[in-house]
Every structure is written in C-alpha cells, then in structure tokens.
Amino acid sequence: MRTRGLLTLSAAVLMGLTACSGSSADAIPSRTASSLSDGALTGTLTVFAAASLTEVFSELGDQLKADDPDLDIRFNFAGSSALATQIAQGAPADVFASANEDQMKVVTDAGLQGEDPTIFTENVLEIAVPKGNPARITGLADFARPHPVLALCAPDVPCGAAATKVFQAAGITARPDTLEEDVKAALTKVQLGEVDAALVYATDVLAAGNRVEGIEFPEAEQAVNKYPICTLRAAPNPAAAQAFVELVTSDEGQKALADAGFRAP
Numbered sequence: 001m002r003t004r005g006l007l008t009l010s011a012a013v014l015m016g017l018t019a020c021s022g023s024s025a026d027a028i029p030s031r032t033a034s035s036l037s038d039g040a041l042t043g044t045l046t047v048f049a050a051a052s053l054t055e056v057f058s059e060l061g062d063q064l065k066a067d068d069p070d071l072d073i074r075f076n077f078a079g080s081s082a083l084a085t086q087i088a089q090g091a092p093a094d095v096f097a098s099a100n101e102d103q104m105k106v107v108t109d110a111g112l113q114g115e116d117p118t119i120f121t122e123n124v125l126e127i128a129v130p131k132g133n134p135a136r137i138t139g140l141a142d143f144a145r146p147h148p149v150l151a152l153c154a155p156d157v158p159c160g161a162a163a164t165k166v167f168q169a170a171g172i173t174a175r176p177d178t179l180e181e182d183v184k185a186a187l188t189k190v191q192l193g194e195v196d197a198a199l200v201y202a203t204d205v206l207a208a209g210n211r212v213e214g215i216e217f218p219e220a221e222q223a224v225n226k227y228p229i230c231t232l233r234a235a236p237n238p239a240a241a242q243a244f245v246e247l248v249t250s251d252e253g254q255k256a257l258a259d260a261g262f263r264a265p
C-alpha cells in the first residue's frame with residue numbers, strides 16, 4: 001500500500017463553469033507547444049472535460065492563459081456521460097475531453113466533433129481509503145463484503161464502467177452503498193470519511209495527497225481507460241479550441257499529464 005494522494009452538473013451547466021485566471025480516436029501525434037499560441041487568442045474558451053482531469057487541465061489552462069492573457073478559459077468538469085449528453089443537447093462548448101471512448105462516441109455519432117478525436121492519455125482504477133485505512137481494506141474482495149461502507153461511480157460514468165469490468169475480471173459481485181455521478185464525488189466521500197473505500201482513478205488518489213491512501217490491485221489492468229479529446233464542430237472559439245487541444249497533445253501537455261499520474265497512450 002502506498003500513501004498518495006464535486007461537482008455534479010445539471011441542466012444549468014453554464015452557471016457552474018469554472019473559470020481559469022465513437023468512432024475510434026486517432027493515436028496521439030508528436031508535437032511541441034512552441035508554436036501553439038502567439039498571444040493573439042481572445043474571447044472565451046469553454047472546455048468540457050472529465051472530472052478526473054480537473055487538476056491537470058486547470059494547470060494547462062493557466063499555461064495557455066499566460067501566453068494569451070486576453071483569453072478567458074472556462075472549464076466544465078463532470079462525469080463524461082453527463083458532458084456528452086449536454087453537448088448532444090446543444091450546450092455551447094469548444095472542446096470535449098472524455099474519460100473513455102464510449103462517451104466520446106455519443107458526440108461523434110451525432111456528428112458534433114470538429115476534428116476526429118485523439119487519444120491523449122490513459123488511466124486505471126485504484127482503491128481509495130481514508131487516511132489510516134480504519135476499515136482495514138486490503139483489496140478488491142472487500143467490495144463484496146457486507147460491512148464496509150463502499151462508494152462506486154454510477155455504471156454509465158467511465159469510472160463506473162471500468163469498475164464493472166474489474167469486478168467481472170475478479171469474479172466479484174460488488175455491494176456498494178452509494179453510486180456517484182463522477183469520480184471526484186466518490187473521492188470526496190472517502191476524504192470526508194463517509195465511506196470506507198471507493199474505486200477511483202489512480203490519478204485522483206495522487207491528487208488527493210496525504211488525505212487518502214491508495215491500494216493498487218491487479219485487475220485494474222483489465223479496464224484501462226483511454227481518454228479522447230476533440231474540438232467541437234460548433235465551437236464558438238475554434239482557434240482557441242485548436243490551441244488547447246494542441247497544448248494537451250504537445251510534449252508539455254504530455255509531461256503535465258505524466259506528472260499527474262496519467263499514462264502515455
């Protein structure tokens with residue numbers, strides 16, 4: 001065991017945007033960020049991104065804004081299924097980054113993508129427990145026990161879909177006490193001591209620092225989540241959308257993702 005390191009959005013999604021000062025996706029190209037921007041980007045860039053990307057995308061947003069001070073960057077972080085639905089229903093956005101390919105397919109099947117999606121990173125699940133692990137959780141089998149209080153992501157959310165796969169691989173019938181709408185909500189339950197354990201992404205455990213402890217388990221390799229990103233066809237700010245996607249897939253973006261615990265695609 002290693003010590004490592006909420007937003008559920010409704011139809012009023014635009015009120016909750018965070019300001020920053022299925023077709024198969026293509027493989028990530030090799031890029032650098034040296035020519036992504038020259039300070040000419042203006043207006044508002046709106047990025048819809050999986051909740052697990054909160055910290056690293058906020059950091060990359062700060063980097064882009066440092067190069068383009070007249071650009072206002074707004075993030076909508078939530079479960080990928082909710083974001084895909086919002087985009088399909090006409091919510092204005094420039095970029096969509098999903099935590100799995102299934103939810104990106106919702107957008108591409110509707111013909112709403114600008115350029116074809118690119119897989120830009122990968123992630124795996126990890127068990128998160130409160131600091132000190134008071135319930136003495138040791139592995140995935142504890143999710144079949146009746147007494148620990150357990151949290152999972154809802155099955156339609158990528159972290160929930162991945163959980164279903166790992167339980168099937170382990171031959172376990174999970175007994176969760178709560179199903180959360182995104183991975184940050186599940187993690188928050190652990191941080192507050194409201195549950196004894198939750199299945200979240202390894203990156204979320206790392207981001208939580210010493211507030212939680214993480215437990216790896218071998219079945220996680222049976223459900224590796226691939227993250228696609230694309231600009232959107234109706235993007236209000238297509239130039240800024242392209243610049244952000246290029247930053248995410250650049251060497252600098254990939255280093256930021258690796259530092260946050262994500263895997264190279």
